[in-house]
Amino acid sequence: MFSQNREQLRQAYHDTWQKMQTQQPLTALEQQLAHVIAHHPEYHPIFQQAIEKDFATELGDTNPYLHMGLHLALYEQIATNRPKGIQRIYHQLVEQFSSEHDASHHMMNCLSESLWLAQQHQTQASEVDYLSALQQLVKPKK
Numbered sequence: 381m382f383s384q385n386r387e388q389l390r391q392a393y394h395d396t397w398q399k400m401q402t403q404q405p406l407t408a409l410e411q412q413l414a415h416v417i418a419h420h421p422e423y424h425p426i427f428q429q430a431i432e433k434d435f436a437t438e439l440g441d442t443n444p445y446l447h448m449g450l451h452l453a454l455y456e457q458i459a460t461n462r463p464k465g466i467q468r469i470y471h472q473l474v475e476q477f478s479s480e481h482d483a484s485h486h487m488m489n490c491l492s493e494s495l496w497l498a499q500q501h502q503t504q505a506s507e508v509d510y511l512s513a514l515q516q517l518v519k520p521k522k
Contacts, residue, residue, distance in 0.1 A: 390431040397427040463507040
């Protein structure tokens with residue numbers, strides 16, 4: 381799901397939502413989108429709004445599309461174990477937090493920080509720094 385077109389990306393979520401409501405078959409990507417949507421009922425009202433809506437993240441608003449997109453990016457990283465070692469860290473965090481969703485949210489904080497730093501410095505995101513931040517989330521077993 382790679383695109384620079386914000387409306388096109390958002391439309392994919394809206395289309396998936398509509399298919400979910402009418403119990404239509406979903407593509408593999410739509411199944412992933414549906415999984416994320418299902419875990420965020422607080423975002424369901426956005427599917428009744430226009431896709432052009434802006435979210436003032438600088439004022440503390442959450443951009444639900446960005447949040448759900450980070451979930452998808454993280455799922456892809458875990459599925460492909462890229463960066464190498466992320467699967468192991470994910471499984472450790474799932475055990476630690478007793479929830480895949482909670483573990484994902486903690487990991488997404490590291491991912492968004494890594495992407496933000498790369499954007500600020502106009503560089504590629506550092507996999508080494510990203511993995512280090514993820515590893516710091518893991519508490520040693522007692």
